[in-house]
Amino acid sequence: DAGVTQSPTHLIKTRGQQVTLRCSPKSGHDTVSWYQQALGQGPQFIFQYYEEEERQRGNFPDRFSGHQFPNYSSELNVNALLLGDSALYLCASSLEIGPNSPLHFGNGTRLTVT
Amino acid sequence: GIQVEQSPPDLILQEGANSTLRCNFSDSVNNLQWFHQNPWGQLINLFYIPSGTKQNGRLSATTVATERYSLLYISSSQTTDSGVYFCAAQTPNNNDMRFGAGTRLTVKP
Numbered sequence: 100d101a102g103v104t105q106s107p108t109h110l111i112k113t114r115g116q117q118v119t120l121r122c123s124p125k126s127g128h129d130t131v132s133w134y135q136q137a138l139g140q141g142p143q144f145i146f147q148y149y150e151e152e153e154r155q156r157g158n159f160p161d162r163f164s165g166h167q168f169p170n171y172s173s174e175l176n177v178n179a180l181l182l183g184d185s186a187l188y189l190c191a192s193s194l195e196i197g198p199n200s201p202l203h204f205g206n207g208t209r210l211t212v213t
Numbered sequence: 214g215i216q217v218e219q220s221p222p223d224l225i226l227q228e229g230a231n232s233t234l235r236c237n238f239s240d241s242v243n244n245l246q247w248f249h250q251n252p253w254g255q256l257i258n259l260f261y262i263p264s265g266t267k268q269n270g271r272l273s274a275t276t277v278a279t280e281r282y283s284l285l286y287i288s289s290s291q292t293t294d295s296g297v298y299f300c301a302a303q304t305p306n307n308n309d310m311r312f313g314a315g316t317r318l319t320v321k322p
Contacts (some may be wrong), residue, residue, distance in 0.1 A: 127230050132310070141299055141312035142256075155308040187254050191310075201246055201261035202301070202310055 103205035111211045120175040120208045124192030131173040134189040183210045215240040219313035234285040234316045238265030244303035290320045
């Protein structure tokens with residue numbers, strides 16, 4: 100049973116560039132959430148996708164956008180990268196939207212912006 | 214939104230010791246999870262426990278939803294238990310799991 104997979108594992112970008120991160124949910128899961136974890140902090144919610152639509156968004160600027168595909172996989176795009184975007188980006192999947200659905204996390208993509 | 218506070222922020226134990234980690238939350242929840250983040254950043258789901266008590270080997274957790282707190286117990290700690298433990302909570306009608314700042318556990322041999 101494949102868990103949540105993310106790619107790439109590491110990425111180095113320059114300020115102003117754009118980046119795309121990818122996530123495949125755990126088999127059977129249909130909901131994908133993205134989190135940003137800065138060094139020494141807990142993960143912060145970016146947004147959640149269900150049925151190919153953004154269902155909820157955290158306190159992140161429009162530079163952060165996403166997409167969910169018919170096979171439930173998802174992408175996170177960040178435009179006009181800032182140094183402060185350097186973080187571990189975590190993807191989590193769950194079986195159904197809403198309560199009573201535990202999150203399962205991937206290993207993350209570590210993004211460094213120079 | 215819901216506030217999630219964890220204590221203590223740091224904990225150093227000798228191998229074999231027991232410990233209790235606490236998570237307080239500011240609102241009624243219908244989803245609460247405990248995670249262990251290893252040094253490589255992987256978040257491992259320990260317990261899904263919006264209420265009640267669960268045990269898994271040397272680990273157990275209790276959530277008292279009416280009093281808005283959860284406890285994670287680690288018994289006979291091992292060096293491999295080291296890492297950061299996070300509590301995350303979700304309120305009804307909200308798809309955002311809110312994380313605490315974590316407890317950094319170091320178990321010394």
